[in-house]
Amino acid sequence: MKSMKSKPKGAFNAQAFLDSTGIAKKIVEYRRSEVIFSQGDPCEHVLYIQKGGVKLSVLSKAGREAVVAMLGAGEFFGEGCLAGQAARMGSATATTDCTILLVDKDQMVRLLHKQHALSDRFIAHMLARNIRIEEDLIDQLFNSSEKRLARTLLLLARYGKHDQPVRAVPIISQETLAEMIGTTRSRVNFFMKKFQRLGFIDYKDGLKVNNSLLTVVLHD
Numbered sequence: 273m274k275s276m277k278s279k280p281k282g283a284f285n286a287q288a289f290l291d292s293t294g295i296a297k298k299i300v301e302y303r304r305s306e307v308i309f310s311q312g313d314p315c316e317h318v319l320y321i322q323k324g325g326v327k328l329s330v331l332s333k334a335g336r337e338a339v340v341a342m343l344g345a346g347e348f349f350g351e352g353c354l355a356g357q358a359a360r361m362g363s364a365t366a367t368t369d370c371t372i373l374l375v376d377k378d379q380m381v382r383l384l385h386k387q388h389a390l391s392d393r394f395i396a397h398m399l400a401r402n403i404r405i406e407e408d409l410i411d412q413l414f415n416s417s418e419k420r421l422a423r424t425l426l427l428l429a430r431y432g433k434h435d436q437p438v439r440a441v442p443i444i445s446q447e448t449l450a451e452m453i454g455t456t457r458s459r460v461n462f463f464m465k466k467f468q469r470l471g472f473i474d475y476k477d478g479l480k481v482n483n484s485l486l487t488v489v490l491h492d
Contacts, residue, residue: 297375304443308364308372315353315360317374321345324370325442329451330362339452341405342367342428344442348397353377354384368442420453421463422488425473429481441479 299322302308308319311331321343328340328349340362343349349364354377375383384391404427415423429439446460453460467473472485 297373297379300372300374302366302370302372304366304368306366308366308370309350309360311360311363313360315350315357316377317350318348318353318377318380319350319364320373320375321347321349322371322373324372325367326370326372327365327367327448328362329365337451338454339448341401341408342442342444342452344430347401348394351398354381367444367448417453417455417459418463418466419489420455421449421460422467422472422485424449424452425467425481426483426485426489439481439483441481443478 302324308326323345325345326343326347326349328343329337330340331337341349350360352361384394425441428441428444446457446464450457450460464473467485467488468475472482472488474480474482
């Protein structure tokens with residue numbers, strides 16, 4: 273009898289991709305805080321995170337940085353080149369030590385046309401990420417900074433993608449959290465202390481998030 277457990281349709285089979293022949297690609301290691309690409313750089317590759325975390329951000333003309341997304345292993349970024357984007361609209365920075373797979377944009381287009389199953393998974397992955405970014409925008413427009421912080425911590429802890437009641441969050445500064453949710457560092461510090469006091473988060477051996485933090489998001 274076959275197991276009912278199967279790989280999600282939207283999952284990307286990295287090993288199969290790496291084993292593909294005739295694909296121009298390279299693997300690059302980045303240290304924490306190292307810039308992967310900067311706003312305005314030429315769009316020449318689609319990037320895939322094999323290991324580590326990446327911050328996507330945009331810098332305004334006034335010099336203010338806004339964090340667009342925090343990505344983890346198994347996620348693509350820089351795919352705007354596939355739609356004719358000539359220059360990077362934002363910057364990508366390693367939030368931890370990273371292993372990144374870079375694929376030439378023309379080769380990626382040919383691969384997606386050739387391998388329809390991969391194309392379906394890639395599109396599903398991109399749509400899921402775009403939906404998450406839209407939810408982030410709605411969150412910014414309608415929710416309090418406390419709820420936005422709680423939701424961001426749960427997303428960073430990959431809530432819903434594991435069975436553990438407590439999950440470690442990648443190293444992230446309160447300044448970055450403030451940029452992500454559109455508030456000040458002092459407000460983030462205030463809410464983090466409150467969450468810790470209520471048992472929603474724990475700083476022992478790094479920041480850990482308890483699933484009970486979800487009550488802050490659901491509370492009216």
